[in-house]
Amino acid sequence: MRKSFVPISAVVLAIVVIWYLAAIALNSAWAYDRAKRADNPLSFSQLVSDTWSQEKPRLPVPHQIASEIYKTTVLQRVTSKRSLVWHGWITLSATLLGFGLGTGLGIVLAVGIVHSRAMDMSVMPWVIASQTVPILAVAPMIIVVLNAIGVSGLLPKAIISMYLSFFPVVVGMVKGLRAPDAMQMDQMRTWNTGRATVFWKLRLPSSMPYLFTSLKIAMAASLVGAIVGELPTGAVAGLGARLLAGSYYGQTIQIWSALISAAALAAVLVALIGLAQNITLRKMGMLR
Amino acid sequence: MIWVISSVLIWLVLWALNIRLSRQPKSKVTTLLVPTVFGITVLVLWEGMVRGFDISPVLLPGPSSIAFRFASSLPILWTDFVQTFVKGALSGYVIGCGAAFITAVAVDRSPFLQRGVLPIGNFVAALPIVGMAPILVMWFGFDWQSKAAVVVVMVFFPMLVNTVEGLKASDHMQRDLMQTYGASYWQSLLKLRLPAAMPFIFNGLKICTTLALIGAIVAEFFGSPIRGMGFRISTEVGRLALDMVWAEIAVAALAGSVFYGSVAAVEKLVTFWHPSQRV
Numbered sequence: 001m002r003k004s005f006v007p008i009s010a011v012v013l014a015i016v017v018i019w020y021l022a023a024i025a026l027n028s029a030w031a032y033d034r035a036k037r038a039d040n041p042l043s044f045s046q047l048v049s050d051t052w053s054q055e056k057p058r059l060p061v062p063h064q065i066a067s068e069i070y071k072t073t074v075l076q077r078v079t080s081k082r083s084l085v086w087h088g089w090i091t092l093s094a095t096l097l098g099f100g101l102g103t104g105l106g107i108v109l110a111v112g113i114v115h116s117r118a119m120d121m122s123v124m125p126w127v128i129a130s131q132t133v134p135i136l137a138v139a140p141m142i143i144v145v146l147n148a149i150g151v152s153g154l155l156p157k158a159i160i161s162m163y164l165s166f167f168p169v170v171v172g173m174v175k176g177l178r179a180p181d182a183m184q185m186d187q188m189r190t191w192n193t194g195r196a197t198v199f200w201k202l203r204l205p206s207s208m209p210y211l212f213t214s215l216k217i218a219m220a221a222s223l224v225g226a227i228v229g230e231l232p233t234g235a236v237a238g239l240g241a242r243l244l245a246g247s248y249y250g251q252t253i254q255i256w257s258a259l260i261s262a263a264a265l266a267a268v269l270v271a272l273i274g275l276a277q278n279i280t281l282r283k284m285g286m287l288r
Numbered sequence: 289m290i291w292v293i294s295s296v297l298i299w300l301v302l303w304a305l306n307i308r309l310s311r312q313p314k315s316k317v318t319t320l321l322v323p324t325v326f327g328i329t330v331l332v333l334w335e336g337m338v339r340g341f342d343i344s345p346v347l348l349p350g351p352s353s354i355a356f357r358f359a360s361s362l363p364i365l366w367t368d369f370v371q372t373f374v375k376g377a378l379s380g381y382v383i384g385c386g387a388a389f390i391t392a393v394a395v396d397r398s399p400f401l402q403r404g405v406l407p408i409g410n411f412v413a414a415l416p417i418v419g420m421a422p423i424l425v426m427w428f429g430f431d432w433q434s435k436a437a438v439v440v441v442m443v444f445f446p447m448l449v450n451t452v453e454g455l456k457a458s459d460h461m462q463r464d465l466m467q468t469y470g471a472s473y474w475q476s477l478l479k480l481r482l483p484a485a486m487p488f489i490f491n492g493l494k495i496c497t498t499l500a501l502i503g504a505i506v507a508e509f510f511g512s513p514i515r516g517m518g519f520r521i522s523t524e525v526g527r528l529a530l531d532m533v534w535a536e537i538a539v540a541a542l543a544g545s546v547f548y549g550s551v552a553a554v555e556k557l558v559t560f561w562h563p564s565q566r567v
Contacts, residue, residue, distance in 0.1 A: 007404030015408075026427075058427065118303075118310040121319065122326035131498060133541040140509070140525045141533050145347050220414040227416050231509055239419075247422030247510050255422055263415045270414055 019062060026058040027051035060253045068257040081237070084261055090238040092265060094154055094226040098161020099219055105162065106169025106218070107211075113170070114177040114203070115195065127170050135163050139228050157229035157238075164225040165218035172214025176207025209286060212277035219269045227262060239265075295336020302329040349531040357531040358538060364520070365539050372517040373543050375432035376504035380439025385496055388444045389489070392451035393477070406452055413445040421507040430511045438507040443496040450495075454488025455481050487562050490555040497547045501540060 024047070031050040035042045042050070052061045060068075069084065076083035109127070113120045139160050146156040180202050188198050230240030239258045246255035306325050312318050331351045337343070338350035345353060358365070395401045421438045428434035458481050466476040508518025517536050524532040 004403040004407060007400050007402075008407055009404075011401070011404035011408055118307040118322075121310045121322040122306050125323035126326065129541075129545060133537065133544060135502075138521075138533075138537055140522050141530065141537075144525050144528075145530070148347060216414070220416070224416045224418055228418060228506060243419055243422050244510070247426065250426070252423065252426070255419075259416075259419045259423075262419055266415050267411065 016062060019059075020052070023057065023059045023061045024048055024051045027054055030054065030058070056250050057252055060256050064253055065256045065260055068253045069261065072257065084239075084242075084257065087238050087242055087258070088261055088265060091223070091226050091230065091240065091262070094157035094229065094238070095161055095219075095223045095265075095269070097154060098158035098225060099165050099222040101158060102162040102165030102218060102222060103169050103215065106166040106214075107173055109166070109170050110173030110177060111199075113174050115199075124174070127167065130163075131167050135160065135225075139225075139231070143229060157226050160229040161222040161225035164221040168214040168217040168221065169211075172210045172217075173207055176210030177203045179203075179206045179210065205284060208280060208284065209277075212273060212280070215273050215277075216270050219273055220266055223262065223266050223269065289340060291336045292340030295332050295340065298336075299329045299333050302326075302332075346528045346530060349534060353531050354534040354538065358535040361532065361535065365535060367515050368517045368520050368536065369539055369543065371432060371513070371515045372435070372504050372508065373501070376435030376507070376516070377439055377500040379432070380436035380504065381443060381496060381500040383436065384440035384443035384500075385447045385493060387440065388447035388492075389451055392448050392455065395448075395452060396455045397473075402452065406449065409445050409449045409452070413449055417442050417445075418503065418506050421503070422510045425507060425510045431513055435504045435507045435512075435516075439500045439503040442499045442503040446495050446499065447492040450488045450492030451485065454485030454492075457481075457488060458484040486555075486559045490551065490559060493551050494548060494555070497551055498544060501544050501547070505540065 028047060028051055031042065031047055031054070034050075051057070053064070054060075057064070072082060072084040076085075079086060109123065113124055142160060143156045146152065146159070177199075184202060184206075185198070188202055193201070226238070227240035227243070230236075230238040231244050239262045242258035243255055246252065246258065302325050306322055306329075309318050309322050309325070335350045335352060338348060349357075395405050418438075420441050424437045424441065425434045428437050462480055462484070463476065466480050471479070505518040505521070508516045509522055512519040517540055520536050521533050524530070524536070
């Protein structure tokens with residue numbers, strides 16, 4: 001970790017520098033246009049300061065985004081509709097609910113697939129095929145239909161998150177529950193253990209590393225599902241709604257701040273699962 | 289009621305058939321037949337429930353009416369398909385995967401860059417990149433260019449990470465052998481490290497097929513010309529013409545499966561030597 005600190009910060013620094021330069025290039029057209037109408041030619045330093053401080057730039061620079069995030073989190077009351085924390089919480093709750101449902105469904109399906117040959121052969125190909133359906137495309141329909149039968153709010157978004165997050169869990173858990181090798185299975189048989197005992201004492205413990213790896217993917221997918229699920233509700237609340245509202249009114253800084261907060265949220269959630277993984281695997285003695 | 293009972297009966301019969309089939313020794317016929325039978329049971333159950341409980345077509349149309357709508361609006365579906373898949377998703381996929389591949393080969397020459405780019409690439413690959421869609425639509429306009437740009441951004445990082453990982457896959461012994469042959473950098477790249485990286489590269493390419501389709505469709509929610517699969521889905525949902533939406537979804541599923549399948553077929557040709565391809 002310490003060895004890669006310098007390279008990582010170098011790359012991050014390079015990205016920030018490129019970002020600022022790109023902002024000059026992308027925003028200069030507007031700055032020149034305005035200067036031409038005001039009839040005073042821009043010097044280079046004026047151009048730079050103008051491109052880095054426009055109100056609706058094509059590409060806002062990092063410090064503009066940072067100040068917008070500061071304004072909408074720290075300076076607003078948490079319950080206010082202008083607060084990013086409030087919007088973030090709405091997205092987060094849908095994400096977590098969907099993630100929980102998806103993980104549950106995934107584990108149940110995986111247990112079924114591992115124990116029943118008929119289920120393995122008939123369901124597994126369809127689980128894989130289900131992911132070639134771009135489910136995000138179906139999101140608006142799910143929202144509208146569920147709205148029509150009186151289900152609205154958190155659940156429709158969570159269902160989209162669930163659909164996205166159950167797949168990695170199924171695939172990972174099937175692999176994990178089948179991870180015990182023939183020798184270990186034979187050992188269990190010589191002890192004359194039932195299927196339930198084999199499951200609890202051998203299959204489940206050995207599937208843990210696979211489970212956590214797929215949980216990380218599932219969490220990221222679940223957040224994407226919640227954000228896209230917020231788009232068709234007409235930009236009421238949530239990070240996705242902030243994205244849509246920003247794109248309607250050309251508020252680029254607002255779009256970017258929603259985007260960065262979504263990214264931060266994803267990073268924190270995935271890191272939390274990583275932490276749980278470390279603790280669990282260490283307690284089980286699987287981490288060396 | 290007769291619809292419900294008969295569809296449940298058919299479902300039970302076919303499920304029993306499946307259990308019997310899956311007890312047979314595994315062969316090409318059974319591995320194809322079992323999922324097909326399962327798919328048919330789902331369709332039968334769906335149709336039976338929709339008819340039996342008299343579910344309004346505004347909520348959930350049955351498979352038969354979707355198939356009818358599909359067959360009767362082929363020209364519209366075809367123009368949407370060309371706009372979204374061929375122009376948006378496919379061009380973005382080629383550009384994005386190509387750019388990621390070239391970047392990965394360039395990064396691979398410097399261990400310093402490798403250590404810096406790989407964790408960041410992994411991090412970015414987990415972010416909700418679809419959110420870039422409104423920004424890119426603003427930059428590149430409403431037509432397919434902006435959709436291709438969204439796809440490029442979405443596929444770039446998964447592809448980059450997989451390729452960088454793959455270029456490290458050849459082991460020390462093999463690289464040493466190339467050195468004793470006096471192979472130049474390019475020779476060992478082309479003859480050893482790229483072939484060894486192929487399983488990883490194809491893994492990335494396969495993941496990106498789904499991402500490309502999703503990116504192109506979602507980007508259309510933020511603004512598009514009056515054709516395209518995402519545009520059609522969002523407007524037809526507004527008109528409550530759900531059979532059209534489902535027909536569009538069927539097109540997307542078909543396109544996604546064929547896309548994935550063809551990449552997997554090429555993979556089979558290229559990485560015939562890999563253990564996972566041997567039967």
